[in-house]
Amino acid sequence: MDFLFYMGDVFTPINFGLLLLGTIGGLILGATPGLSPTMAVALLIPFTFQLEPQQGLILLGAAYTSTVAGGAVSAILLKIPGAPANIATTLDGHTMATKGEGAKALQLSFLASAVGGIFGVFLLIFLTPVLAQWALAFGPSHLFWLAILGVTVIGTLDSSSVVKGLLAGCIGLWLATIGFDDIMGAQRFIFHPSISGGINVIPALIGLFAIPQVITMFTKGRSSDDAEIISVKRHPIRLAFVEVLRRKTALFIGTITGSIIGLIPGVGGQIAGLVAYDQSKKFSRESEKFGTGHSEGVIAAESANNAMVGPSLVPLLTLSIPGSPTAAVLLGGLLIHGIFPGPDLFMNYPQVAWTFIDSMLIGQILMCIFGLYIAGLAARVARVPHAVMAAVVLGLAVFGSYSVQNSMGDVYVMASLGVGMYFLERFGFSAAPLVLGLILGPIAEANFIQGSMIANATVGMGSYFFTGWLNWLLILIVLASVSYSIWMEIAQRRYTTKDDAVAKEEAMS
Amino acid sequence: MRKWIAGAALALAAMTGPALADGHASYPARPIMMMVSYGAGGATDFQARIVTMTAGNEDALGMPIAILNRPGAGGRVGWNWFATEAEADGYTLAAYNVPHFIAQSIEGGVSYSTDDFEPIANWGADPAVFVVGADSDFDSMADVVAYAKENPGGLTFSGAGLFVGHHIAALQLEKAAGVKLAYIPNNAGGAGAMRAVIAGEVLGGVNNLSDAFRAQAAGNVKILGVFDLERNAFLPDVPTMKEQGFDIDNASVNFRGVMVPKGTPQEVIDRLAEVVPTMFENKRVQSRMEAGGSPMAIMTRDEVIGMWAARQETLEELLAGL
Secondary structure, X not given: OHHHHOHHHHOOHHHHHHHHHHHHHHHHHHHOOOOXXXXXXXXXXXXXXXXXXXXXXXXXXXXXXXXXXXXXXXXXXXXXXXXXHHHHHHHHHHHHHHOOOHHHHHHHHHHHHHHHHXXXXXXXXXXXXXXXXXXXXXXHHHHHHHHHHHHHHHOOOOOOOHHHHHHHHHHHHHHHHOEEOOOOOOEEOOOOHHHOOOOOHHHHHHHHHHHHXXXXXXXXXXXXXXXXXXXXXXXXXXXXXXXXXXXXXXHHHHHHHHHHHHOOOOOHHHHHHHHHXXXXXXXXXXXXXXXOOOHHHHHHHHHHHHHXXXXXXXXXXXXXXXXXXXXXHHHHHHXXXXXXOOOOHXXXXXXXXXXXXXXXXXXXHHHHHHHHHHHHHHHHHHHOOHHHHHHHXXXXXXXXXXXXXXXXXXXXXXHHHHHHHHHHHHOOXXXXXXXXXXXXXXXXXXXXXXXXXXXXXXXXXXXXXXXXXXXXXXXXXXXXXXXXXXXXXXXXXXXXXXXXXXXXXXXXX | OHHHHHHHHHHHHHHHHHHHHOOOOOOOOOOEEEEEOOOOOOHHHHHHHHHOOOOOOOOOOOOOEEEEEOOOHHHHHHHHHHHHOOOOOOOEEEXXXXXXXXXXXXXXXXXXXXXXXXXXXXXXXXXEEEEEEOOOXXXXXXXXXXXXXXXXXXXXXXXXXXXXXXXXXXXXXXXXXXXXXXXXXXXXXXXXXXXXHHOOOOOXXXXXXXXXXXHHHOOOEEEEEEOXXXXXXOEOOOOEOOOOOOOOOOOOOEEEEEEEEOOOOHHHHHHHHHHHHHHXXXXXXXXXXXXXXXXXXXXXXXXXXXXXXXXXXXXXXXXXXX
């Protein structure tokens, strides 16, 4: 119960002020497209030079927590996922916003974030030693199977048919091979200097999601002069609480999936939201409603991506190995004050370590309060006329892609992927499976190569990839996931005829 | 409004005017950018942020240095950009990692070599060390080599990638001990390679001294040897490879420093070469670096030119067999 003992430290005037600053600043940075949690935390590091270690970490912890949740704002209102963690949120969240239910979507997302986030931090407080073993359990073979599991999700994710979903995933996998390969340094498909570093995920995300929408808005403006007025429905916060509690399955699956996947170094944060979304879709009684602005979709995705925050710090705090890029930046924030994270951290610097964790706990609650407060205001964005909206989204898309590494190359990548995606969407493809392919490709490839190098030097490929309970568990889940998709396909005959496509197209525009 | 614009324009003209008028005498007239070719949070990024934090002081450059990360492909993306696209006006600096960029230029497929860059000063030297898990049976390099002799090609050990310091150290060890080893490059850099050792996925690993020092303090690894000419102040008890009977020099030591693109005006290079080392000597910088467990080695421009040339020669010889 050490964490309760140090709880008081969070509420000293300076510390609490910094916590507020970190939370509000984090929400704003998180809501800005292109500013991922990693970048937001890196931006704040210089400010911590002047602060006490404890104060610096409070600022960083609060900012980390709230940037992850803040990403939902642009995902829901503008359909620009600020970071890979928020991809799944766009699927139902943005659909809700276009129906005038933006306030509800934002309230649900902040409440679900807080529930997931608090659960994640409690895992960090109580189960760190156990979780550290779990974080180490995933070797190259397991990560390879995990990436394959992700690929099986692709087919069922938000497309008009499984075949089109898989095709979109394959395009993503191909895009992922562009650039120098991670292990051997070989050059592949580099036909222009701006892609020599490969396709950066964040500009790709912005382009694939935001640009088709901008083009659609422009074309609509030409065809119909009388712009439709979306009435923004007000949504009492009380009802949002009821809704979140009513969707127990989605909340439960989201929180658990997010916590487990968040632990896995290097993989977790990027796919936790999507995997949770897919799982709760499969377990939901109303699975056909997913993708049409269903509240379960938002709840699952957002509870998962905040549940991952606490566990993602386990490898850093216990083993001194940063498990994610954001954790690596936080490590810098600790080292600069001469604090070495490790099993002794809680013994040598209890005041710093526990206050940091407590601040993340309180930060989750503050984030939720501020989030609920802005939800009502922010949802009015949906009433902005299309012409203005298109211009704003386009501006933010360019700014967001450029700011990742001050490179016009990324803006070109964003624009060309976006235009390509516009045409693909007209044929019933969607962006989510494509992005998932882009994220999973390097994970699957690098771990397969590493695994096979280790296997060839030791036990051989067959026994390396096919022995051990964890390998078999993952293989079995892969098989179950594939057979479920095939069964659903046969049961529902989910393919799009030309008439359906035309009808969908008309509904969209 | 119009008055305000006119005022702003005048102020802008006043600010840029002198800079244009008297050439480079007033350098730097605006903030400087420094490119780091590894991601935020990595050792190079972390150290670059510390050693440049006093740049804005009056006795230093008088202008702040902002860090810009261009990570990818073991540093190739950033250095390619720096060699081909960065402006040689003195406002774009970059951090270098030797032997990484020299080894990559020898391997080929990149648009840079030592001839494309002008070194300014060196701030740090992070030797490679050999680590094994805390519960490993290996207690010295002799144990490791004995195992490798019994199982040719079967001793798996991790490192941060190909054609980086760790890979050079691995090649040197293979050559000096006369054994065949299985070097497993990790796609997640030094942190990923260290994780592989702690998790027992590989039997050992080559890693940065600064990271291994922390991991040892946390009780996760044993450090068996240092790939350097002398023992390190952070690890006085760990013998060098030479002490353990392997003829290995300091070619794999990760030197970090500041450089500018070829074609930068000589006056600017001279001014930077004079001021930058004094920034590294700043007491606050030194204490922060020590707190973070980052060994420093301050070298002037002339010393770095000599070091680059020496590395070029050693690495060409070592990589010739690949």
